[in-house]
Amino acid sequence: MEELKKRILKEAEVGEGDIIRVDMFLNHCMDVALLERIGKALAKRFKGERVDKVLTVEASGIAVACFTALALGVPAVYAKKFQTGYIDPDVYAAEVHSFSMEKSYTIRVSRRYLEPDDRVLLVDDILASGQAILGLLEIVSRAGAEAVGVGVAIEKATKDGGEVLRRMGLRVESLVKVERIEDGHIILGED
């Protein structure tokens, strides 16, 4: 996705430990017109597949999930990371390890919103080590549902999440791939 490549090269910042900051347009301050186009582009990649639901994890995946689901004409569900407000006690849960936070957390989806015959598209803003997606896959599996594939705006090929998921036989679509960081500069690959 050329537009997203340009925005990354123009605005993204490289922080300590080669983290890539895109919070100026993707996941804190959100350019929602861009996010709408990201959603449409991800939906297009899975055109021809039956998708019943889009599933993501709060909070940074929600915008991408909403716009992808809107383009596909299906509901979006987000797994909860935190116990705030009411949460259904009857949930599918999975443990997710965060390497950046150096801790694990539980993600939960109410059993009411995943059914055994659902074909579920997993989406997120960024795919790095793939831990969050692996947690969502576990939840989809516990529900007896089927994962159609994984769609992300940005894949960090510097981490092995994409490779791990593809080796599991999953279709992984990323709109932009970050190949590597060289002296604080972001080098993008072909998607």
Next chain:
Amino acid sequence: MEELKKRILKEAEVGEGDIIRVDMFLNHCMDVALLERIGKALAKRFKGERVDKVLTVEASGIAVACFTALALGVPAVYAKKFQTGYIDPDVYAAEVHSFSMEKSYTIRVSRRYLEPDDRVLLVDDILASGQAILGLLEIVSRAGAEAVGVGVAIEKATKDGGEVLRRMGLRVESLVKVERIEDGHIILGED
């Protein structure tokens, strides 16, 4: 908003302590086509006002904020409740008390995404005691920016948040008002 009233009367559930569950279409499993119309309806209420940014709190406010911001043609920013992944150390922060959780938490917005001349529309899915909106107001004030008003999908008039905010001189627009709960039944008012 007639469509939202109908959905509430048809699908919402009343739980312990008269909490209203709308997680089947609004804030866990999301009917994104409905949410898009909610965003358009909120944007329409503030037509004629200059709005530079839409501001909400993660996670349940993000979808409403995205679609309202899209309809207004401005960015959406969400305050972070949790320290996950990278967060700018240079933030505006406010303490928010959650009555339902019986604890307080800190919400944070990077200083880069609120500017002194910004006119900010605060949005959320549900307005009850108004604590989250009061926290956002504090952040807007710390940034030297101006709050245009508050837009929510559902206002629980059984709690005093809307009244408190209006008494402060704020314009509060809610698409549907829950007047009261009678024997487990939801009674809606006129918006």
